[in-house]
Amino acid sequence: xxxxxxxxxxxxxxxxxxxxxxxxxxxxxxxxxxxxxxxxxxxxxxxxxxxxxxxxxxxxxxxxxxxxxxxxxxxxxxxxxxxxxxxxxxxxxxxxxxxxxxxxxxxxxxxxxxxxxxxxxxxxxxxxxxxxxxxxxxxxxxxxxxxxxxxxxxxxxxxxxxxxxxxxxxxxxxxxxxxxxxxxxxxxxxxxxxxxxxxxxxx
Amino acid sequence: xxxxxxxxxxxxxxxxxxxxxxxxxxxxxxxxxxxxxxxxxxxxxxxxxxxxxxxxxxxxxxxxxxxxxxxxxxxxxxxxxxxxxxxxxxxxxxxxxxxxxxxxxxxxxxxxxxxxxxxxxxxxxxxxxxxxxxxxxxxxxxxxxxxxxxxxxxxxxxxxxxxxxxxxxxxxxxxxxxxxxxxxxxxxxxxxxxxxxxxxxxx
DNA sequence: ATACAGTTTAACCAAATGGTCAACAAAGAT
DNA sequence: ATCTTTGTTGACCATTTGGTTAAACTGTAT
Numbered sequence: 001x002x003x004x005x006x007x008x009x010x011x012x013x014x015x016x017x018x019x020x021x022x023x024x025x026x027x028x029x030x031x032x033x034x035x036x037x038x039x040x041x042x043x044x045x046x047x048x049x050x051x052x053x054x055x056x057x058x059x060x061x062x063x064x065x066x067x068x069x070x071x072x073x074x075x076x077x078x079x080x081x082x083x084x085x086x087x088x089x090x091x092x093x094x095x096x097x098x099x100x101x102x103x104x105x106x107x108x109x110x111x112x113x114x115x116x117x118x119x120x121x122x123x124x125x126x127x128x129x130x131x132x133x134x135x136x137x138x139x140x141x142x143x144x145x146x147x148x149x150x151x152x153x154x155x156x157x158x159x160x161x162x163x164x165x166x167x168x169x170x171x172x173x174x175x176x177x178x179x180x181x182x183x184x185x186x187x188x189x190x191x192x193x194x195x196x197x198x199x200x201x202x203x
Numbered sequence: 204x205x206x207x208x209x210x211x212x213x214x215x216x217x218x219x220x221x222x223x224x225x226x227x228x229x230x231x232x233x234x235x236x237x238x239x240x241x242x243x244x245x246x247x248x249x250x251x252x253x254x255x256x257x258x259x260x261x262x263x264x265x266x267x268x269x270x271x272x273x274x275x276x277x278x279x280x281x282x283x284x285x286x287x288x289x290x291x292x293x294x295x296x297x298x299x300x301x302x303x304x305x306x307x308x309x310x311x312x313x314x315x316x317x318x319x320x321x322x323x324x325x326x327x328x329x330x331x332x333x334x335x336x337x338x339x340x341x342x343x344x345x346x347x348x349x350x351x352x353x354x355x356x357x358x359x360x361x362x363x364x365x366x367x368x369x370x371x372x373x374x375x376x377x378x379x380x381x382x383x384x385x386x387x388x389x390x391x392x393x394x395x396x397x398x399x400x401x402x403x404x405x406x
Numbered sequence: 407a408t409a410c411a412g413t414t415t416a417a418c419c420a421a422a423t424g425g426t427c428a429a430c431a432a433a434g435a436t
Numbered sequence: 437a438t439c440t441t442t443g444t445t446g447a448c449c450a451t452t453t454g455g456t457t458a459a460a461c462t463g464t465a466t
Contacts, residue, residue: 009413009414023315024230024315025228025230025231025311025315026231027227027228027230027231028228028229028230028231028315030452030453030454031453031454031455032452032453032454040414040415041414041415041416042454042455043414043415043416043417043455043456043457044413044414044415046454046455046456047413047414050455051454051455052453052454052455104310104311104314106373107307107369107370107373108228108307108311110372110373111307111369111371111372112226112227112228112231114372117372117373117376118376122376128377129377129378146402148395148399149391149395151378151388152388152391152392152395152396152399155363155366155367155370155374155392156363156396156399158366158370159362159363159365159366159367159370160358160359160362160363162362162366162370163358163361163362163365163366163369164358164362166310166314166366166369167310167358167361167362167365168314169313169314169317169320170309170310170313170320171358173320173321173325174331174332175332175354185354185355188352188355189355189358192351192352192355193355193359196351196355196359196403197403199349199402199403199404200399200400200402200403201402212443212444233422233423233424234423234424234425235422235423235424243444243445244444244445244446245424245425246425246426246427246444246445246446246447247443247444247445249424249425249426250442250443250444251443253425254424254425255423255424255425
């Protein structure tokens with residue numbers, strides 16, 4: 001029986017670490033849980049990653065990169081504002097549907113260790129929002145949309161895309177939605193959210 | 204020197220527990236930290252609250268009640284839809300500005316312990332959203348607003364009010380805002396968000 | 407076969423952590 | 437003054453937890 005590429009010890013560890021860290025966060029995760037989840041010994045875990053910190057850093061860097069890369073890619077593309085908004089909402093909600101734990105994980109750790117986050121994970125991301133702001137200012141000058149501070153529009157857009165994933169458990173309790181209804185709800189939002197935004201800003 | 208009412212051991216403990224739990228969450232909080240913060244012995248902490256669980260439950264119940272009560276109060280009031288939206292956004296953002304840790308704390312713990320949350324903290328909150336949905340359907344029938352599923356409108360509104368508090372650290376890094384600029388930003392949102400919503404749905 | 411490198415394990419360790427206990431102090435009640 | 441209840445403390449305990457070590461196993465080149 002040949003070891004497939006996905007089945008190396010290294011990959012089993014990363015998969016297990018991802019699951020445990022995403023679900024429980026740095027403080028709540030236990031090295032023993034990760035080892036169990038990977039089906040290996042705890043000592044072997046330390047053989048591959050010397051400490052919990054090191055392993056966490058790998059998982060967190062991977063996660064925050066996933067969380068921001070998509071945003072950056074779409075926002076820096078050269079398409080008209082409305083198309084950009086549609087593309088952003090659609091693709092970002094799609095990506096988060098694939099990784100529903102991502103927002104809470106990244107935002108929670110960024111809140112709990114802001115200094116560390118800034119030091120290690122905030123390189124070359126400075127001007128992400130600047131580009132979007134310029135697009136908006138341009139369309140305001142062209143009288144295509146009503147005057148509105150770019151920061152608010154951007155915050156509104158990201159809020160409506162990301163928040164449902166964070167509020168999911170409470171939302172499902174209060175709305176009584178079932179799992180598949182929630183999936184459908186998210187699917188709808190790919191269209192509903194950009195429509196909602198454009199309806200609001202279009203002149 | 205008479206002990207003022209706010210300075211009882213009980214209150215010092217609650218204040219300390221609030222601070223530590225809100226900042227670090229259940230998993231990250233240490234009983235020793237809470238005792239230190241309260242300026243008392245760890246044994247005394249256990250004298251008042253037998254276990255970390257018990258103490259956490261008090262703080263969490265208090266927090267989740269704060270988080271939902273305001274919503275309920277406004278949404279169940281008998282005012283017109285647009286006024287209700289304005290009132291909700293303004294008052295909810297104001298309340299969260301006073302308690303900026305609240306959203307992440309409540310949503311994070313609800314995510315990490317969904318079953319426990321449902322069991323212990325979800326009593327008599329079922330029909331909170333139903334009321335708002337009826338208001339919206341009514342206005343759609345009256346042709347006052349464009350057709351839109353109430354669930355999406357509600358989710359959008361809550362998202363735009365709550366999300367900025369969760370994203371604060373990342374937002375401040377990426378936008379370069381300073382603390383007082385952020386406070387001003389939130390202040391603006393009390394008007395901007397309801398305006399944004401009403402612009403979008405008004406016929 | 408054997409030597410050798412990388413991999414895996416059981417057993418172990420020290421620090422951290424939630425929790426307890428017996429003694430002691432404070433404050434009323436008698 | 438003395439008794440009793442309540443509040444407070446330092447020392448202590450058991451378990452959990454991140455991390456280490458030495459031995460054993462595996463595959464491979466000689």
